[in-house]
Amino acid sequence: MIFEKLKTEIETILLDNNKSKDELLLNICExxxxxxxxxxxxxxxxxxxxxxxxxxxxxxxxxTDHTIIPFGKGICGQVAVSNENFVVPDVAAQDNYIACSITVKAEIVIPIFVNGENVGQIDIDSNTPDPFTEEDERFLEFVCAKVAKII
Incomplete structure (x- = not known):
């Protein structure tokens, strides 16, 4: 499964002490x-x-124009308040959705916790309707737990 292979690659990325936190995060995004x-x-x-x-x-x-998002606004802002994963199979069905692009059909947001505090999140948009599964959630929780260790 692709997620298992990617877990190893993420761990390898995060071992690179020669890069800044932002460079490591960008490498994960890429x-x-x-x-x-x-x-x-x-x-x-x-x-x-x-x-x-x-x-x-x-x-x-x-x-994206959405460089600052108030807590409670959009999917990301809601996760900042709820501290829970948010999987949106169809963004058009969400009242409190901030449209980034007309091509986006679905979104998944997983919080990052450091010492029990929600300090951020990973946000993924998809141009495919309803693509995210429980496997995506578990994988992205793994990514967030690893990222939390470098923050």
């Missing part, structure tokens, strides 16, 4: 986007200091 056909935009958002908002970190995919 790896996921290149290897999982339905991952069309992959990025990280992090809590913006003491503000109740998220700030865009490293990402790959179409440029």
């Amino acid at each position: 790896l996921l986007e290149a290897n999982i056909e339905y991952y069309n935009w992959v990025g990280f958002y992090f809590k913006n200091g003491d503000k109740n908002e998220l700030k865009l970190g490293p990402y790959v995919g179409e440029p």
Whole structure:
């Protein structure tokens, strides 16, 4: 399965002490986007200091205007408040969705916890309707747990 292979590659990326945190995160984004056909935009958002908002970190995919997202707004903002995974099979069916691109059909957001605190999240958009499975969730939880160790 592709996820098992990617887990090893993610662990290898994170062992590179010669790169900055942002470079490592970008390498993870690039790896996921290149290897999982339905991952069309992959990025990280992090809590913006003491503000109740998220700030865009490293990402790959179409440029986005959504560099700051208030807590509670959009899928990412909701995850910042709920502290729970959010899988959206059809973004058009979501009232509180921030459209990044008309090509996006589905989204998955998984929080990153450090010492029990939600410090950020990985956000993935897909141009494929309803592509995300429980395997994606478990895999992305693994990615977030590994990323939490370098933050």
